[in-house]
Amino acid sequence: MRHLAELQGAVRATEEWIDDLQQRLGWHDRERVYSALLATLHALRDVLAQKEAVYVGAQLPALLRGLYYDGWHPPGRTAPRSRSAFIARIQDGVHRDPGIDAEQVARAVLALLAARLPAGELEDAKAATPQPLHNLWPS
Numbered sequence: 046m047r048h049l050a051e052l053q054g055a056v057r058a059t060e061e062w063i064d065d066l067q068q069r070l071g072w073h074d075r076e077r078v079y080s081a082l083l084a085t086l087h088a089l090r091d092v093l094a095q096k097e098a099v100y101v102g103a104q105l106p107a108l109l110r111g112l113y114y115d116g117w118h119p120p121g122r123t124a125p126r127s128r129s130a131f132i133a134r135i136q137d138g139v140h141r142d143p144g145i146d147a148e149q150v151a152r153a154v155l156a157l158l159a160a161r162l163p164a165g166e167l168e169d170a171k172a173a174t175p176q177p178l179h180n181l182w183p184s
Contacts, residue, residue, distance in 0.1 A: 051107075058106035062157065069153040081145060084138020085154035086113050088131055089174070095119045097173040104162050128177040148181070156183045 067078045086105075090098045090113060102113050135147040159167055159182065171182050 055106055055108040059108040062106060062109060062161070065160070066153060066157050069156060070150070077139070077142070077145065080139050080142075081135075081150040082109075082154060082157075083112055084135045084147075085151055087116070087138055088134040088151075089154075089158075089170075090114075090117060091134065092126065092131060092175055092178065093170070093173050097169060100166060101158075101162070101170050104166050126175050126177070128181075131175075131178055131181075151181050152183075155181055159183045 063075060063078055063082060066082050067073075067075060070078060070081070072078055086109075090101070093101065098117075098119070102110050105113055132147045132151060135151055136145070139145045139147070139150070158170070162170065171179065174182070
């Protein structure tokens with residue numbers, strides 16, 4: 046029974062993150078919000094050094110943490126270091142949906158992280174993000 050309660054708690058925590066992002070974006074389609082969240086978390090994970098990506102992942106709710114790591118191959122990755130490559134990575138992650146502004150999504154997800162990560166982890170994540178992406182984080 047304890048394991049089932051843990052699973053339900055992980056689902057609830059992930060749904061809270063999705064709800065928060067949905068409000069930040071002002072969208073009504075939860076499926077789109079979910080896709081946008083994962084696309085941005087994957088893009089962020091891929092621009093961070095491996096150690097920092099792991100630290101960020103450790104701060105996520107358990108279910109979201111698993112989705113964050115899904116498909117991650119650190120040794121062979123090519124990180125989008127420029128702002129345009131980062132935004133394009135998000136756009137690809139949402140299947141180039143023309144109704145999604147990838148920069149707006151990036152800003153909203155980074156604001157979500159800023160609101161939910163411990164201050165020290167947030168500052169470390171910001172500092173580890175390539176310089177061209179720094180102004181996407183909330184000030």
